[in-house]
Amino acid sequence: MSSVLFDTPGPKAVARNRVLSVVTLLVVVAIIGFVIYRFAESGQFQARKWQLFSFPLVQQTLLQAIGATLSAFATAAVFSLVLGIVLAFGRLSDRRWISVPCLAFTELFRAVPLLILMMIMYYGLPTLGVQGISPFIAVVVGLTLYNGSVLAEVFRAGIESLPRGQKEAGFAIGLRKSTVMTSILLPQAVRAMLPVIIAQLVVILKDTALGFIVTYNEILFQAKYFGSQAQYGSPIIPAAIIAGVIYVGLCLLLAGVAKFLESRMRRNQRIAKGTRAPVAAGSAAGD
Amino acid sequence: MNTLLNNLDLFTTGFQNTLILFFFSAIFALILGTIVAAMRVSPVPAMRAAGTFYVNTVRNTPLTLVLFFFALGYPKLGLPEISFMTAAIVGLSLYTATYVAEAIRSGINTVPVGQAEAARAIGLPFSQSLRLIVLPQAFRAVIPPMFSVFIALLKNTTVAAGFSVAEAGAIRANLSERGEPAMAGLLWVALVFVVLVFLLSLLQRYFENKWKVAR
Numbered sequence: 001m002s003s004v005l006f007d008t009p010g011p012k013a014v015a016r017n018r019v020l021s022v023v024t025l026l027v028v029v030a031i032i033g034f035v036i037y038r039f040a041e042s043g044q045f046q047a048r049k050w051q052l053f054s055f056p057l058v059q060q061t062l063l064q065a066i067g068a069t070l071s072a073f074a075t076a077a078v079f080s081l082v083l084g085i086v087l088a089f090g091r092l093s094d095r096r097w098i099s100v101p102c103l104a105f106t107e108l109f110r111a112v113p114l115l116i117l118m119m120i121m122y123y124g125l126p127t128l129g130v131q132g133i134s135p136f137i138a139v140v141v142g143l144t145l146y147n148g149s150v151l152a153e154v155f156r157a158g159i160e161s162l163p164r165g166q167k168e169a170g171f172a173i174g175l176r177k178s179t180v181m182t183s184i185l186l187p188q189a190v191r192a193m194l195p196v197i198i199a200q201l202v203v204i205l206k207d208t209a210l211g212f213i214v215t216y217n218e219i220l221f222q223a224k225y226f227g228s229q230a231q232y233g234s235p236i237i238p239a240a241i242i243a244g245v246i247y248v249g250l251c252l253l254l255a256g257v258a259k260f261l262e263s264r265m266r267r268n269q270r271i272a273k274g275t276r277a278p279v280a281a282g283s284a285a286g287d
Numbered sequence: 288m289n290t291l292l293n294n295l296d297l298f299t300t301g302f303q304n305t306l307i308l309f310f311f312s313a314i315f316a317l318i319l320g321t322i323v324a325a326m327r328v329s330p331v332p333a334m335r336a337a338g339t340f341y342v343n344t345v346r347n348t349p350l351t352l353v354l355f356f357f358a359l360g361y362p363k364l365g366l367p368e369i370s371f372m373t374a375a376i377v378g379l380s381l382y383t384a385t386y387v388a389e390a391i392r393s394g395i396n397t398v399p400v401g402q403a404e405a406a407r408a409i410g411l412p413f414s415q416s417l418r419l420i421v422l423p424q425a426f427r428a429v430i431p432p433m434f435s436v437f438i439a440l441l442k443n444t445t446v447a448a449g450f451s452v453a454e455a456g457a458i459r460a461n462l463s464e465r466g467e468p469a470m471a472g473l474l475w476v477a478l479v480f481v482v483l484v485f486l487l488s489l490l491q492r493y494f495e496n497k498w499k500v501a502r
């Protein structure tokens with residue numbers, strides 16, 4: 001392989017690269033080997049530590065925890081997308097009394113740490129007499145406020161990156177501003193920004209793990225609970241390994257869906273030259 | 288206001304720890320991230336593979352889980368003991384380094400092809416053309432995304448509060464022990480973060496102007 005950064009390797013460079021490859025491999029193997037050795041040495045691979053996770057009841061609880069994570073993710077994702085679109089439209093409004101509050105809202109909620117938002121929901125609001133804030137609501141509202149604000153910026157950047165002619169053509173054929181936005185600009189912006197939007201969805205999925213700190217019953221919370229069962233030797237590392245595999249799997253699955261959608265939309269564009277774009281973009285935003 | 292003034296000691300130590308976490312994690316993440324980015328564009332296939340594997344794995348793991356491992360799992364391994372603070376710095380650096388690496392890699396791609404070609408033409412090997420020609424320009428191009436990464440890091444330090452580090456995110460728990468209203472304390476913490484993020488974006492604008500790429 002060659003790139004602009006280096007010449008196609010000659011015989012000498014090939015030999016040197018081989019040596020470097022072997023060295024890298026040795027270093028990586030040494031790091032992984034050391035970690036595994038420490039795990040084995042401190043007895044993390046004893047059957048006793050993993051026994052807990054072979055019980056059907058424990059497995060069911062873990063499945064429920066995955067369900068809890070996914071339901072928080074799905075709810076927050078849908079609400080964030082809606083909030084993001086609303087805020088983006090608000091910011092692009094010609095009326096200052098709409099655009100200025102929307103700007104303040106996005107800037108404020110992008111600057112406050114997500115965990116603090118969740119804590120305000122879960123620990124703060126009940127002291128003001130707001131009833132019925134479950135950890136689920138705290139997690140979803142926190143995720144929605146933060147990611148909605150981030151997505152608003154993404155949508156706005158997408159809409160502003162479109163050629164001006166699109167908007168002008170829409171007005172020229174007599175569409176109202178709202179129709180120009182929803183049926184001409186937004187579909188194209190979503191298509192242009194799809195990779196960023198999906199990346200943000202992965203962030204939402206990962207950030208559901210913060211629910212652990214506000215006692216939401218998700219994967220990490222269960223992992224800590226099982227990990228501290230003393231009669232099974234406090235298998236905290238096995239629990240962390242299991243949680244890690246689940247999270248990486250879920251995120252890679254989401255990234256795979258994203259790649260599939262992207263390739264599909266690109267194909268559509270080539271065949272239909274953009275005429276079917278609104279349909280495809282609309283269905284993608286709903287996912 | 289009273290909540291803030293009566294517990295100023297809590298707030299100052301909390302944000303002091305937050306800033307320590309932020310400062311050290313940012314430096315380590317910057318160093319590690321640059322190395323990983325260089326590995327990912329290097330001519331050695333094994334280095335590229337190792338860099339890609341690291342970035343893809345850690346980026347798909349929640350920060351909470353990374354800190355969970357270092358704060359709760361690491362002490363069980365029978366290795367030299369480290370404080371929760373150090374564990375949090377290690378976790379945050381390893382996590383943020385992947386984002387730094389991706390930012391720098393995208394910056395390397397924005398450097399005009401002619402620059403790297405010219406470097407090769409005058410006979411510079413890969414390490415020199417990267418170090419002397421490409422990276423200095425890439426760094427300037429990625430100031431905005433790099434600062435987004437650092438702002439995210441600043442906000443992510445609050446996660447360490449869940450793992451026994453007495454920083455800004457832990458102020459609430461300490462306040463409620465003193466019987467202070469939780470909401471007022473949390474709002475003050477949020478306000479300070481808004482100010483800190485604002486300061487960082489001012490710094491970003493300063494660097495953007497100072498290191499504007501003349502093209």
